[in-house]
Amino acid sequence: HAVWGAFLGTALLGVGIGTRLGLSDLTVTFVEGVTIAIFSPQRAALRFLLAPTERAVMLPTLLLAGTRLDFHVFKSNWHLLAIVLYVLFARAVAKWISGWMLGATSPDVRAAGGSIGAGLLSAGALSIAFGLTIAMRFPGPSGDLILLAAALATALGEIFAPRALKRLLDRAGELDQARASTTSIPAASEQQAHS
Amino acid sequence: MSGHAIEKKSPAQRVFYAFALAILFTVMFESAHLVPRFTGGIATIGAVGFLLLAGTLFSELGEIIGLPHLTGYLLAGIIAGPFVLHLIDHDTVTRLSMVDRLALSLIALAGGAELKLDMVKKGIKSLAWATLIQCLAGLILMTGVFIACSPLIPFTQALTLMQLCGVGLLWGMLAITRSPSACLGILSQTRAEGPIARFSLAFIMSSDVVVVVLLAGVMTLARPLISPDASFSLAVFSTLGKEILGSIALGTTIGLALAAYLHLWGKQLLVVFIVLGFGVNEGINYIHFEPLLAFLVAGFVVQNFSKHGGRFLEAIEQTGGVVYVIFFASAGAHLDITLLKTLWPVALVLCGTRAAITYGASRFAARLAGDPPVVEKWAFSGLISQAGIALGIASLIVREFPQFGSGFSALAIAAVAINEMIGPIIFKLALDKNRESKSNEEGKIDVGVAAPPAAPEH
Numbered sequence A: 001h002a003v004w005g006a007f008l009g010t011a012l013l014g015v016g017i018g019t020r021l022g023l024s025d026l027t028v029t030f031v032e033g034v035t036i037a038i039f040s041p042q043r044a045a046l047r048f049l050l051a052p053t054e055r056a057v058m059l060p061t062l063l064l065a066g067t068r069l070d071f072h073v074f075k076s077n078w079h080l081l082a083i084v085l086y087v088l089f090a091r092a093v094a095k096w097i098s099g100w101m102l103g104a105t106s107p108d109v110r111a112a113g114g115s116i117g118a119g120l121l122s123a124g125a126l127s128i129a130f131g132l133t134i135a136m137r138f139p140g141p142s143g144d145l146i147l148l149a150a151a152l153a154t155a156l157g158e159i160f161a162p163r164a165l166k167r168l169l170d171r172a173g174e175l176d177q178a179r180a181s182t183t184s185i186p187a188a189s190e191q192q193a194h195s
Numbered sequence B: 001m002s003g004h005a006i007e008k009k010s011p012a013q014r015v016f017y018a019f020a021l022a023i024l025f026t027v028m029f030e031s032a033h034l035v036p037r038f039t040g041g042i043a044t045i046g047a048v049g050f051l052l053l054a055g056t057l058f059s060e061l062g063e064i065i066g067l068p069h070l071t072g073y074l075l076a077g078i079i080a081g082p083f084v085l086h087l088i089d090h091d092t093v094t095r096l097s098m099v100d101r102l103a104l105s106l107i108a109l110a111g112g113a114e115l116k117l118d119m120v121k122k123g124i125k126s127l128a129w130a131t132l133i134q135c136l137a138g139l140i141l142m143t144g145v146f147i148a149c150s151p152l153i154p155f156t157q158a159l160t161l162m163q164l165c166g167v168g169l170l171w172g173m174l175a176i177t178r179s180p181s182a183c184l185g186i187l188s189q190t191r192a193e194g195p196i197a198r199f200s201l202a203f204i205m206s207s208d209v210v211v212v213v214l215l216a217g218v219m220t221l222a223r224p225l226i227s228p229d230a231s232f233s234l235a236v237f238s239t240l241g242k243e244i245l246g247s248i249a250l251g252t253t254i255g256l257a258l259a260a261y262l263h264l265w266g267k268q269l270l271v272v273f274i275v276l277g278f279g280v281n282e283g284i285n286y287i288h289f290e291p292l293l294a295f296l297v298a299g300f301v302v303q304n305f306s307k308h309g310g311r312f313l314e315a316i317e318q319t320g321g322v323v324y325v326i327f328f329a330s331a332g333a334h335l336d337i338t339l340l341k342t343l344w345p346v347a348l349v350l351c352g353t354r355a356a357i358t359y360g361a362s363r364f365a366a367r368l369a370g371d372p373p374v375v376e377k378w379a380f381s382g383l384i385s386q387a388g389i390a391l392g393i394a395s396l397i398v399r400e401f402p403q404f405g406s407g408f409s410a411l412a413i414a415a416v417a418i419n420e421m422i423g424p425i426i427f428k429l430a431l432d433k434n435r436e437s438k439s440n441e442e443g444k445i446d447v448g449v450a451a452p453p454a455a456p457e458h
Helices: A002-020 A025-039 A043-050 A053-068 A078-105 A107-111 A125-137 A141-171 A174-194 B011-034 B041-065 B069-080 B090-114 B117-122 B124-152 B161-175 B180-190 B195-226 B235-264 B269-286 B291-304 B309-334 B337-369 B373-383 B388-400 B402-433
Strands: none
Touching: A002 A025, A002 A043, A002 B011, A002 B041, A002 B309, A025 A043, A025 A125, A053 A125, A053 A141, A078 A107, A078 A141, A125 A141, A141 A174, B011 B041, B041 B069, B041 B090, B041 B309, B069 B180, B069 B309, B069 B402, B090 B180, B090 B195, B090 B269, B090 B291, B090 B309, B117 B124, B117 B195, B124 B161, B124 B195, B124 B337, B124 B373, B161 B195, B161 B337, B161 B388, B161 B402, B180 B195, B180 B309, B180 B402, B195 B235, B195 B291, B195 B373, B195 B388, B195 B402, B235 B269, B235 B291, B235 B309, B269 B291, B269 B309, B291 B309, B337 B373, B337 B402, B373 B402, B388 B402
């Protein structure tokens, strides 16, 4: 109870004080998490403790973000759609460049071939959470636009990134290794059962 | 209560807790200084976080001198609240009362789930005598004490003798209320098992029902004494009867539904408790039934008419652990300590006599029931605490009789504050002394620790 109390207390206090002082509450709580990850000797146990709460926290956040999406902002401002598309395109280009740089500097990554950047396109619940925070902090077309961009980036990332990543891992031979290790576990346990 | 080992903390850990507490208060103080006016939902969130941390740290430090965790939570709220350091303002304290609903639901569910049928059957004679003697003696004698102390009580100076008797009756009524939350808070911390723990739990939980019925009766009697133009009416008992029967029926239904859920699914109990604490609680209030009674019965049904009582109780304890910190800390923040400055002499006399009457009535009832000596001597210890229910009754009395409202309320708050702080300490002391508290096991925290081994001679 004390551990949960400390965890929750720290997170909620961070939100309260961060907002009071005009800081981003998401950033404050993120930094709290990073600090725990770096300095706490029980970081693994704490991570294990928090893991089951991820769905309970993220699903309502995603639901709330979904209800706030407002496509009507494009009706009177078509140029905003162009801005969103440009942002998505710029993100894809940035990921491609970072993938290329990774490939150039790491022989292991190079073995996986090109389009590593496509595998890095994934944007998850954290992006949506940031977009939602900005939309709530700055209500109006700007905030809605940022939330839309985050949502579209996440959707695109979910479409392209998993397939690209799977292809990369396959090309690097890491999927075969994983399959081999999972088939050897039943064999080893059977051996143990017979002996 | 489920068994659970309590770790012993090292001096270095205690020093760290003290340091962390100092940092916490400093950060909160400075942010309150930099941005003085900060209210609303986010302020409440920050206050909840602060109280969680401060309450937990205070309770860990209070362990050094054997204080119950509950007292630590209260102290955190009192010090940070709007009457001392003003780190949490009145508006935020009012908003925090939302947590009370969830906490009281969990307390009632846990209280009912702790009452095992065979335990109740075995102790029915003891419970019956204790209820009768405590209620009668408490009500009559405290009425007399209040009337005797009236020269010291400012708001009674303008009252006639009849009115004084009426107000005295109401004070007697207040005096016989107990605190299920404090009882469960202490039992949850100490994991106590034994005759004192069992008696206290069974008595306090069942006395709630008795108090609700008696309150209606006392209000009916007091009304014509205080307001001469008011008439004596028994109509209130009809409404009360419907309320009690309805609450029991609803509680049984909720209990059966919970048992079925635990059997068929049994997951996400946190969500279930939140739905019960906020949603169902509101619904019960809307139809003018008694949520505390309904949830008490629900917990009782789950424990005694299903196989999932143990798991249910464990889930409540896990959830309640965090909720109780906020509940008691916000109760501490609610306490108007400034009233104690002016009213402490008379409040102390009233609290002292209440404690003495409780002790005497407890011994007498135990002797009549043939209870074991440990119950005869120590059963009173769990009955001293008062908290939310007493304050709720006080505000009900104040609404019904606005003539002396603010004075009565101030005195009630002062007395409840004293009982809320002293009561848990006495209860924990009794449990520790009679080795019912699990924190008295070897290697765990004990007030009388053994001296360190002597250094070897060279």
